[in-house]
Amino acid sequence: MKAIRNYDRYVEKMQQIADLSNVLSLLHWDQEVYMPADGISIRSGQLSMLSGMIHDLQTSPGLVELLRELASESGLSADEHKNVEVTLRDTTRKLLLDRDFVERLTYTTSNAFVAWDKARKESDFSIFAPWLEKIIALKQEECRKIGYQDHPYDVLLDEFEPGMKTRTLDTLFAAFKPELEELLKQISATGPDTHEDSFMYLNYPKDKQWQAGLDVLGKMGFDFNRGRQDISTHPFTISVGAKDIRITTRINENNLHEMLWSCIHEGGHALYEQGFDEATYGLPQSEAASLGIHESQSRLWENHIGRGASFWDYYFPKLQQRFPQQLSTVTSELFYAAINKVRPSLIRTNADELTYHFHVIIRFEIEKELIEGSLKATDLPTRWNELYKKYLGLDVPDDSSGVLQDIHWSHGSFGYFPTYSLGSLYAAQFYHQATLEISNLEKEISEGNLIILKNWLRKKIHRIGKLADSDDLCRKITGESLNFRYFIDYASRKYRSIYRFSELTVSS
């Protein structure tokens, strides 16, 4: 009886924390979607106050004592035990940070977001620089407070991808990069890219794009009773409650890509959150295993479905009906080639699946340098432009298409970018497994039956939440740890058919 009673008390405390965290999420959502300009004056204080309150609850002596008791108690089920274990691990990390630090970080990032937004609009890094310096100093303080063995950046990675080390990523990227470069070389060796794609840049009215996006989300199985979509400059997914998962998209009337990929990408994130078991609200089982796994869900839908031939076999006629003027002379094959053009570009969120990884690698390099202290915030634009030249061969014309393009640093999110590449690699590996386990998956998709895939993901990934870490989860689902070979194989097959080159040979 005692074990059960203690566990119930733990659940109650965790749900209270979740209720308050969801309030914080709503404040963030509102700030980026609807808040009037001058609302920021109060908002920063509200965010920092609530962050402090949440931190107090998360590190309260009562909860810590309860967790320690529960950790050694028999009579818990395996899942219950795992929930407690994960909470205890997360709490131990949080105990190393004090409320004052959490409030300072939240207050700084809330103001930094405003500075970054202004800097980006005016393409003037100097507006953001002083705030970025403050944030870097705070993140360095966080690394010191939490402690590390090898590299301070390990501390930041661990927040988003529990257990991930800088050294592991160095090794992964060192092996992955040459294979990616070789594939890109094969593509560019086919000569100038002649795939027609000008129809993607015709005028697509906002309202009709909005409706198309909602329609695609519905097909994916997004539940509009438990979520909604709005417009924001920077698309994101946020959980405001167990049954209230919100996404945002952006619409560019002269570029159909933007709405399509942001809708499908955020839709993938949202299906993960909508897929948690609501009976475990507030517990690790209702949290993402890691951001890498979160990103695997968005990338799987974006790349393997949204940029896949099967989906457009089914959906292109519907899109054509919605936009007859723009698409009546286009075929689904032409459309498929147009949405899969590979070319180096300046903006990460507009990048193709292949060059995308270089955008991540550049940010990874820079973040390590900033956190080590070997690169100063004020020197960042120079370093950024240097790396874009080196990895993508591009000249960055201004800060707004360069170092100011991403929201992450203004949020204090360092160590976040690598999860994007990890997510793509996990996505390829998971999708490969799905094709083995779901009979005729591609055929089902080409008939519009996306729910079969959603249900597989729900069972294999969503319902597990954070009860397994990324590596456990990956081994449980696919029988092996993360292996970038699945991504290279998928990409080689796909681009070989689009660009018509022969078998991939890795140059020595």
Add this chain to the structure above:
Amino acid sequence: MKAIRNYDRYVEKMQQIADLSNVLSLLHWDQEVYMPADGISIRSGQLSMLSGMIHDLQTSPGLVELLRELASESGLSADEHKNVEVTLRDTTRKLLLDRDFVERLTYTTSNAFVAWDKARKESDFSIFAPWLEKIIALKQEECRKIGYQDHPYDVLLDEFEPGMKTRTLDTLFAAFKPELEELLKQISATGPDTHEDSFMYLNYPKDKQWQAGLDVLGKMGFDFNRGRQDISTHPFTISVGAKDIRITTRINENNLHEMLWSCIHEGGHALYEQGFDEATYGLPQSEAASLGIHESQSRLWENHIGRGASFWDYYFPKLQQRFPQQLSTVTSELFYAAINKVRPSLIRTNADELTYHFHVIIRFEIEKELIEGSLKATDLPTRWNELYKKYLGLDVPDDSSGVLQDIHWSHGSFGYFPTYSLGSLYAAQFYHQATLEISNLEKEISEGNLIILKNWLRKKIHRIGKLADSDDLCRKITGESLNFRYFIDYASRKYRSIYRFSELTVSS
């Protein structure tokens, strides 16, 4: 020095409470404007948790002690002293309620709102009845906890209209009602109403109505950097921060009235909130004097400007330009007559300025009976329909156009309705004073200079906040206490010109 330091500590505590109260407001706003249906499962708990936290801060021994010290301290300015005095009075009331009660009330009303919404949509009072019973029991408990001398309803009135008594309202309505009835008799004696108004019910597209509403709000001086407008079923104004005042409107494509009056009405409320001195954020000086005074601001704009001839002299050509198909053959005189038709109707929010007061009187009678316990929740529809027959001569066809039409009781707001009538009466008295003090006010308005009126209200009313109670404020501005004669005079003049009857004679 000690006085200053204590006062600063008081201000800091009050601002912290305001920050948290504004978070609560955002949750309410979201619930009524954007929250997906299933979001309610977590929302009720969030609202009740935050209400409890706010109540704890508002009644914390530290704050109470500080207030008692400050109340007897010399060295405070007159305004500082008044802020402390009002906070101490409000706190004393709150100390009579415990956190558990506040959480129960919030939790119940949050769920009751959902039940009411469903009941109204299905026109089935029985869905709402059990929740209404719970709320009435809670409000009766509140009356007992806070205590009263004469009538329990005094306790509820006092929350919205500090100092107001049931007996005072009984006296006011007893004198006001026959004069209103006489005026209505004079109007109906002019025979069938032949003013053409069918053009108000043509098709007015939603987007264009929305733009028209924003335009009118802009003319009134609504600051969109410090606020926003959204759509909701039940228009309201809410403060989410010192510089973040939000309003909602509703749009009916086949009834131009709804958007017009909700925009202008809520706009009037919003100007009050936007007009508080932001330097006094969190203090009584940044709160409304009472709901009656709040309503005086919305009614002043809605009735004296929005339903006035001068404003439409200026604005009708602009509205005509926006809706040429619907309004090209209409004159501003015709429009003025159409928006001022007097006729008994079922729905309070659609009522004209005269019969409106009977809607309020009916609710006032019913609330007294419910709180006394002489009327049971289950008997409410019968009583409602009986009073609509008695006062307005109307048969109520169903609950949704009857007892379920208002949101207030689902929110637990008993004692709120009378402030609507008080607001209209204050509005007439204030507006009369404005015409004495602002030279050529009607001419200014007919030239579109509404800002001159906004500035007068800002100085006379908005900046004072809650440092004066309604009666003090009214005497300070107009030299006398509330006097319904100003409303009767205004209304007689106006409707005499529209319906062309001779001098008003009160029948004996």
